[in-house]
């Protein structure tokens with residue numbers, strides 16, 4: 001269970017976004033606390049990806065506010081999301097460059113420099129190796145990402161979050177790109193992040209994964225938060241009901 005805190009890590013108030021006539025996100029209010037895993041579920045086109053794109057700065061909101069530890073923040077770009085909201089997004093396709101090494105991927109766009117002109121290669125390699133060993137990864141900093149398994153690539157993507165002290169890791173279908181045997185490793189990793197006090201938003205069509213790790217489950221429908229469930233004594237049938245039955249019909 002998430003521990004109650006006075007100030008949420010993120011407070012989202014009245015967040016809305018339309019694409020032409022489609023109200024993709026409609027007046028969403030949500031608090032996310034440090035050290036909690038929030039599952040995000042909903043039917044296709046419920047607005048989950050658009051909602052996340054407003055948090056990660058890939059789309060701009062039409063209305064609403066996002067507070068980081070109580071302070072309102074303008075999230076005008078993905079860089080602002082990383083720096084001001086401390087969010088790291090781990091995409092389904094992992095968005096890694098296969099021809100670059102692990103350390104180059106981890107520091108891509110955020111290289112450590114030595115003086116004004118030079119990248120501090122040895123410091124980046126050392127930092128990458130430190131984070132990899134914290135995550136019990138087999139991969140080393142100088143391995144080419146394209147040679148790693150899906151599960152190890154996932155660790156590289158998550159390593160970035162630890163390297164730059166991100167507070168909220170958003171994982172979009174993290175178990176889609178890996179073998180069934182590795183799914184429990186990813187779920188363990190999510191719980192490991194939680195133990196370190198990180199928050200995780202997990203989007204997955206695998207409801208059993210959500211039920212295994214989430215503290216709370218946010219059900220989206222037609223761009224809005226339909227309900228927020230505490231993950232206690234819930235099973236897949238309860239969740240499916242909440243996702244697909246009209247408002248008021250699910251018990």
Ligand SMILES: Nc1ncnc2c1ncn2[C@@H]1O[C@H](COP(=O)(O)OP(=O)(O)OP(=O)(O)O)[C@@H](O)[C@H]1O
Nearest residue numbers: 019022023024042043044045046047048049050051
């Ligand atoms: N760039 C865009 N331009 C126009 N419409 C969009 C755009 N992005 C999303 N939409 C629309 O917004 C609505 C919400 O889509 P969104 O992808 O956020 O839902 P989702 O819950 O993530 O769905 P899924 O689980 O299928 O990925 C849909 O009707 C979608 O067609």
